[in-house]
Amino acid sequence: MGYLAMGFSLAEVYRQIKYIRQLITLVSALIFGLGLLLIYVMSSLTTRPLRRMTKTVQEISSGDLSKRTEVASGDEVGTLAKSFNLMVDRLHQSLSSLQEARENLEKKVEERTTELKQQIEEKERISLKLKESEELFRNMVENLGEAVVIADADQNFLFANQAANRFFEEFETGLVGKNLKDYLSSDQQQLVSWQTARRKRGLRDVYELEIKLKDGRKKTLLVNAVPQLDQQGNFDSTLALMTDITEKKKEEAALAEAKARLEKAYAELKKNNEEASLLVEMGDAFQLASSEEEIISIVINFSRQIFPDDSVLLYLRPGKGNFMQLRGSSNLKEAAEEFINLNDCWAIRKSAPYFVLDPASELICPHLKTSSPPNRPVACLPLNSYGENLGLLVVFCCQEESGKEAGPEVESLMTSKKQLLITFSQRVAMALSNLRLRQKLQEQSIRDPLTGLYNRRYLEETLERELLRAKRARHPVSVIMVDIDHFKKFNDNYGHEAGDFILQAVARTIQKSVRAEDIVCRYGGEEFTVILPGLELKKAVSRAELILDSVRHLEINYGGSVLKNLTISAGVAVFPEHGENWPELLQAADTSLLQAKSQGRNRVVTAN
Structure with a gap:
């Protein structure tokens, strides 16, 4: 097809x-700006509560739990705010509880921490002390003067400190591992x-243990043994603390011996004191004794006290005779000789104590052979004073009843008693001598030296005593007063010596003419008095006549001459008829005597 070509300017278009x-761009920017403004306004209105909540949350998150969000609407934000506040309240409560719990926990933790710290410190302190104590105990045990050992049931040593090693003299190897029985005799085992x-x-237990060391020496240990038990309570070992008391035992033995000696000495001293006291008592008794019979009784009584196990015989010598008679005995079990010749005792011959310790081998006195020969020690102690023998003490030591067997013990006892026996015999001899001396002096004081009759002093004392007896017994007491007729003529014709001879002869005649209980006294000069206790007047007159008749027939040979035709006159009085007391009675008798003289002499006249 073709193409259309058009031409225009692009600049305008551009x-x-x-x-x-x-x-x-401008509109977009304006719209954007308005959108932003709207968004801002809407967001501000929408997010304000959230911002407030956020702020509150931030404040709460910073720790201020007292903050709360404002609830301005009832929409979702308000509900959220309310829920948030509720959550914060619960959170606050929980935190408060947690805070309180934490504070309590912290407090408890702190307290427990403090306790643990104290416990730890105490444990550390105890541990330190224990360690110190253990160290101290170990040092003490190791250096302790006492032995510390631990032995098992078989007596094997498990532990021994240095003292234990020293006690057992195990210086090199120590005792640990050895056995205690190795150191013990059979009885100690x-x-x-x-x-x-x-x-x-x-x-x-605490007991004494004798150990034997290697060299044969012995030690005595005082053991304080304690059983050691295991955790099950079964016997494990023996802990023993041993103290060496060897020296202490020796000291105790020495002290015991010294104590025994002291006690023996004390006993001997006490015995000696008792014996000395008895000797003093005996001496005092001797001083009070007035007759030989009393002396004998005292000797026998005190011999039983001083020599309780011995037999004592007391022989006394009558006057100057050559024999001694048994007068007393104590603890006598066998018959003894009643009479001993002076020559039959060696002690008398020697005039010294004679001790026979062993009668079987020693010479014994002849007087001991006549009866049963002694089989125990015997002592013969002469009672000598001023060279004169008064008697003999014979002491047989320790009779069989004492329980002591004859032999060395009895001989030793006799030996220990020698001095006491000698002293005892000397006291007896002195007492007898003093008694006889006192009696002699008393006789001299109450006897007329010429006639031997009692003197006037004795007459008065005796008559007073007899009258007191007569009053109690209600019996008479007669008194005869005698005078020699013409005594002066005899003195003038024959001299005073002849007169003394006549006085002696008349005194003997009167003494023979009265009873044994009558008392004849020389009243003075040629006068005599006779006290006749219990004799009535009639019998007293008869007694006076008898005296006169005996004197009439008296013939006295003197100087180649015979003195005879002696006569006496007598006066008689009786108690209580002629006198109530002795002066009156003597006066009545003297008056009667004067009447007899005046009536021609050679007669008896009674008191009126």
Whole structure:
């Protein structure tokens, strides 16, 4: 086909197109601007609540949970805002609960942390103390002066400290691995076995154990044993603390020996004091004794107290005789000789104590052979005073009833008693001597030295006593007063010596003419008095007549001459008729005597 060709100017077209483009661009820009404005306005109205919610969310997210979104409408945004606020409230409550829980938890954690910290510190402190204590205990055990050992049931040492090694003198190898029985005797092994059996029963003990060292020396240990148990409570081993008491035992033995010696010395001293006290008491009793019978009774009584296990015989020598008579005994089991000749006792011959410790081998006194020979020690103790023998004490030591067997023990007892026996015998001898001396002095004080009769002093004392007895018994007492007739003539014719001889002869005659219980006294000069207890007047007169008759028949040989035709006068009085007391009675008798003299002498006159 062909083509149509048209020609036009493109510049206008381009200009119009450009204008249209500019207009379109302008309108598009305006429309876009209005769209944007509309969009902005619409978006502002639509997103304002959301922005507010966003702001609230940001504030809440920053931690301010008190903020809430405003609910301005009831649309979806309002519902969202309400739901959001509710969620925030619940969140706030949850956070508050969580906060409270957290605070409580933190508080508890803090408290527990503090407790744990304190416990840890306490454990660390205890652990430190325990470590220190263990170290201290170990040091103490190792350096302890006492032995500490642990041994099993078979007595094998499982542990031993240095002191234990030192006690057993195992300085090089030590005790561990060794057995205790190696150091014990058989009886000590039995002791340890018995003690181990007690450990197995859960018992603890303190006992003494004697060990034997390698060199044979022995030691004594004080063992404090405690059982060691395992976790099941079964016996495992023995823990023992040992103390070396060897020296202490020696000291205790020495102290015990010293104590025994002291007690023995004290007992001996006490016994000596008791014996000395008894000797003093005996001496006091001797001072009060007034007769030989009392002396004998005192000797026997105190011999039983001072020599309770011994037999004591007391022999006394009567006057100057050559024999002694048994006067008393104590604890006498066999018959003894009643009389002993002076020559039959070695002690008397020697004038010294004679002790026979072993009668079977030693010489015994002849007087001991006459009866049953002694089988125990015997002592003969002479009672000598001022060179004069007064008697003999014979002491048989330790009779069979005392429970002591004859032999060295009894001999030792006799030896220990020697001084006491000698002292006892000396006291007895002195008492007898003093008594006889007192009696002699008393006799001299109450006796007339010329006639041997009682003197006037004794007469008055005795008469007063007899009258008191007579009052109680209601019986009479008669008194005869005698005077030698013409005595002065005899003195003038024959001298005073002859007169003394006559006085002695008359005194003997009167003494023979009265009863044994009557008392004859020389009243003075040529006067004599006779006290007749219990004799009535009539019998007293008869007794006086008898005296006068005996004197009438008296013949006295003196100087180659015979003195005879002696006569006496007598006055008689009786209690209570002639006097209520002794002066009145003597006065009545003297008055009667004067009457007899005045009536011609050689007669008896009774009191009115």
